[in-house]
Amino acid sequence: MLDQVFVLLKHWLLGYSPAAIQPAVSILLTIVPILLVFPVLFALTTVLERKGLGRIQNRYGPNRVGFFGILQPLADALKSLTKEDIVPASADRAVHFLAPLVLLAVAFLPYAVLPIGRNMIAANLDAGVLFFFAIGAISELSVFMAGWSSRNKYSLLGAMRAVAQMISYEVPLLLSSIAVIMATGSLSTVEIVEKQAGFSGIFPHWYVLTPWGFAGFILFMISATAETNRSPFDLPEGESEIIAGYYIEYSGFKFALFFLGEYLGMFAISGLGITLFLGGWGAPLPFLTWIPSWIWFFAKLLGLIIGFIWVRGTLPRLRMDQLMSFAWKFMLPMALVIVVAAGAWRFLPLGLTRWLVSVAFIAVAYVLLARGVETRNKTAKRIYRFAE
Amino acid sequence: MRPMSAAFLILAVVTLVGACAAMMLRGLVHCALALAVAFAGIGTLYLSLGAQFLGLAQLLVYVGAIAVLIVFVILLTRGGDSDSPPLAPAALPITGILVAMALFAVLAWAVLHSFAMHPSGQPASPVTVRQLGTDLMAGYVFPLEVIGLMLTAALIGAVIVAMKEKQGTQ
Amino acid sequence: MLGQGIVRGLVETARNFFGSFVDKDRLVTVQFPEERLPVAEAARNFPFLIYDGADPEQGLRCVACQICEKECPPRCITIEKSKDKKPDFVGKQQFYPAVFDIDVSVCMSCQICVEVCPFDAIRMDNDFELSTDDRFGGLLWTKEKLARPNEHYLAIHPTEANEVEARRAEEKAQAEAKKQQPAVTK
Numbered sequence: 001m002l003d004q005v006f007v008l009l010k011h012w013l014l015g016y017s018p019a020a021i022q023p024a025v026s027i028l029l030t031i032v033p034i035l036l037v038f039p040v041l042f043a044l045t046t047v048l049e050r051k052g053l054g055r056i057q058n059r060y061g062p063n064r065v066g067f068f069g070i071l072q073p074l075a076d077a078l079k080s081l082t083k084e085d086i087v088p089a090s091a092d093r094a095v096h097f098l099a100p101l102v103l104l105a106v107a108f109l110p111y112a113v114l115p116i117g118r119n120m121i122a123a124n125l126d127a128g129v130l131f132f133f134a135i136g137a138i139s140e141l142s143v144f145m146a147g148w149s150s151r152n153k154y155s156l157l158g159a160m161r162a163v164a165q166m167i168s169y170e171v172p173l174l175l176s177s178i179a180v181i182m183a184t185g186s187l188s189t190v191e192i193v194e195k196q197a198g199f200s201g202i203f204p205h206w207y208v209l210t211p212w213g214f215a216g217f218i219l220f221m222i223s224a225t226a227e228t229n230r231s232p233f234d235l236p237e238g239e240s241e242i243i244a245g246y247y248i249e250y251s252g253f254k255f256a257l258f259f260l261g262e263y264l265g266m267f268a269i270s271g272l273g274i275t276l277f278l279g280g281w282g283a284p285l286p287f288l289t290w291i292p293s294w295i296w297f298f299a300k301l302l303g304l305i306i307g308f309i310w311v312r313g314t315l316p317r318l319r320m321d322q323l324m325s326f327a328w329k330f331m332l333p334m335a336l337v338i339v340v341a342a343g344a345w346r347f348l349p350l351g352l353t354r355w356l357v358s359v360a361f362i363a364v365a366y367v368l369l370a371r372g373v374e375t376r377n378k379t380a381k382r383i384y385r386f387a388e
Numbered sequence: 389m390r391p392m393s394a395a396f397l398i399l400a401v402v403t404l405v406g407a408c409a410a411m412m413l414r415g416l417v418h419c420a421l422a423l424a425v426a427f428a429g430i431g432t433l434y435l436s437l438g439a440q441f442l443g444l445a446q447l448l449v450y451v452g453a454i455a456v457l458i459v460f461v462i463l464l465t466r467g468g469d470s471d472s473p474p475l476a477p478a479a480l481p482i483t484g485i486l487v488a489m490a491l492f493a494v495l496a497w498a499v500l501h502s503f504a505m506h507p508s509g510q511p512a513s514p515v516t517v518r519q520l521g522t523d524l525m526a527g528y529v530f531p532l533e534v535i536g537l538m539l540t541a542a543l544i545g546a547v548i549v550a551m552k553e554k555q556g557t558q
Numbered sequence: 559m560l561g562q563g564i565v566r567g568l569v570e571t572a573r574n575f576f577g578s579f580v581d582k583d584r585l586v587t588v589q590f591p592e593e594r595l596p597v598a599e600a601a602r603n604f605p606f607l608i609y610d611g612a613d614p615e616q617g618l619r620c621v622a623c624q625i626c627e628k629e630c631p632p633r634c635i636t637i638e639k640s641k642d643k644k645p646d647f648v649g650k651q652q653f654y655p656a657v658f659d660i661d662v663s664v665c666m667s668c669q670i671c672v673e674v675c676p677f678d679a680i681r682m683d684n685d686f687e688l689s690t691d692d693r694f695g696g697l698l699w700t701k702e703k704l705a706r707p708n709e710h711y712l713a714i715h716p717t718e719a720n721e722v723e724a725r726r727a728e729e730k731a732q733a734e735a736k737k738q739q740p741a742v743t744k
Contacts, residue, residue: 058574059587060589063589095418127444133448134445134452137451138451141424141455141456141459144456314568367559
């Protein structure tokens with residue numbers, strides 16, 4: 001019952017509203033929780049990130065503002081609200097104003113197709129995954145708008161790099177999700193999750209536990225990190241590289257909106273990764289199915305967020321050319337091989353054969369591509385002419 | 389008014405305003421962004437007609453890729469920097485008027501003789517993505533392969549043009 | 559093999575993360591207002607005036623010779639001599655400063671005033687928590703604010719202070735001895 005508590009709550013509240021406005025109330029009751037929960041998660045993530053990074057770097061994170069710093073987002077929100085809103089004199093005012101709004105609108109839309117629990121999806125579209133990617137593609141335009149309207153060379157350069165990066169990493173993102181769509185036979189996110197809901201013995205039928213699913217998941221998460229401009233792919237917004245990239249000229253609340261948009265995008269794409277590969281709201285072990293589905297979804301989301309923070313604390317930033325060559329020369333061929341391996345998995349008979357064939361495809365491709373990527377950057381051994 | 393018509397009205401107004409703005413605005417990048425708005429409007433019109441795949445593909449391809457391409461082209465060729473005055477109107481406005489009237493006549497003929505004006509009585513069955521897929525792979529596989537070949541040729545051509553430029557500048 | 563370095567890096571950061579909860583030595587942060595690092599003995603910030611005994615007016619060592627005022631490079635010290643005299647620690651009648659102001663916003667902590675003072679009257683304090691929101695009056699320190707007892711000097715710079723104590727005790731003893739003997743040169 002706890003599982004369906006939100007659905008039952010919604011129907012109960014709907015029963016109390018007059019029939020004329022019922023569609024509107026139904027829509028509101030679906031959308032408002034999304035608009036409330038994910039920004040709160042964003043606030044929590046900012047604290048978690050700062051404290052997590054601090055602990056990784058052998059220091060405390062923020063610990064002044066509440067119990068162990070938990071009210072830090074409030075302090076940050078107050079700060080960003082009270083900062084002066086500076087718009088450069090030669091900036092394009094209309095586009096400068098619209099860019100964060102477009103980013104925010106486009107950041108909230110993909111949550112409509114994520115199944116957060118059993119029967120808890122805002123819009124059960126037939127082509128849910130395609131909707132997600134279409135909206136994600138629109139966010140590139142808002143990045144460009146932000147960069148161009150500031151009339152600042154650094155900002156424009158950052159914006160163009162960001163858009164190039166986002167376009168390049170969309171290809172492996174889409175290809176790895178095509179493998180999942182092939183295995184499911186449908187573009188609807190609800191069906192994808194339902195297909196992964198069974199158990200064979202103790203193992204769930206999640207796609208991440210198949211060889212092509214595992215490789216696809218890793219590729220998906222790498223592309224997700226690049227899509228949302230997160231470290232180690234945050235060259236367009238690196239503070240020491242290009243000052244702040246495309247949001248240099250934004251101050252105060254607009255900057256906070258950009259930040260919010262970026263983190264919401266991160267949650268949305270993690271949510272899609274969970275839906276496609278990690279079984280959505282399904283439990284990992286058969287005796288844990290009594291825990292409500294939406295708790296599983298948020299637990300997995302938290303796990304992925306921790307993964308993002310972990311990677312951010314570990315890896316140095318990639319240079320632009322390294323980033324692009326990684327996308328086109330390694331990730332794209334790897335993603336194609338994963339699609340082929342997924343096809344082999346689907347059509348070979350159950351048992352050891354299909355495991356061996358899939359793993360063979362992926363492992364061989366990985367080794368060859370890895371060698372290809374590495375040898376390209378080997379520099380010649382240094383010869384010292386005068387030193388001893 | 390049915391709720392559907394209100395939505396259609398809003399979407400149509402947005403699309404038309406975007407398209408007109410793309411013609412009439414001064415800054416080139418503003419025109420490109422207005423064009424992106426018009427594309428998005430068309431995509432949502434497709435969605436409101438129930439063509440899920442087509443609408444989403446329109447958004448993904450036109451707004452996500454082609455608008456970005458147009459914007460990149462404007463930037464890379466420095467067309468957006470100079471606030472050049474709009475082109476001087478042609479000496480013979482009558483040519484423009486005749487061309488516009490001819491275009492309107494063709495479009496009007498196409499719309500009046502289309503399926504929508506002569507409905508056969510049954511509503512069209514919604515096309516699922518699965519049907520699109522099977523049709524593409526079974527019935528229309530030859531055009532698909534030809535388009536694939538053309539795109540490959542275009543890609544290779546683009547790479548060669550870019551490489552030649554790099555060698556030329558060195 | 560591609561990915562090996564990444565995995566090793568991730569393991570290292572995970573170790574750091576969990577280690578920081580278990581091993582208290584990892585976190586070298588000093589939580590400032592609650593914990594403080596010990597200050598070195600030779601640390602200095604802004605000057606202060608020393609007085610002996612309990613009364614800051616009577617025991618003030620400064621005799622208003624104005625050497626520090628003349629030697630101070632940014633000229634942040636302002637001294638006004640008094641009209642009358644009072645006895646110093648050996649009994650001699652000396653002037654005293656009616657006004658002794660240091661403009662702390664100008665002072666550059668160069669310690670030249672300390673080096674030139676013949677009377678061990680001005681020394682460097684090491685207090686750095688001096689923020690004030692009064693931009694003008696709050697940073698102009700008067701004699702009352704600058705005067706600190708000798709015990710404070712002994713507490714913050716023990717080695718120096720003990721040397722000064724020893725020297726002054728010797729001088730005092732010599733002056734006492736001279737007073738006992740009548741004028742021999744007669």
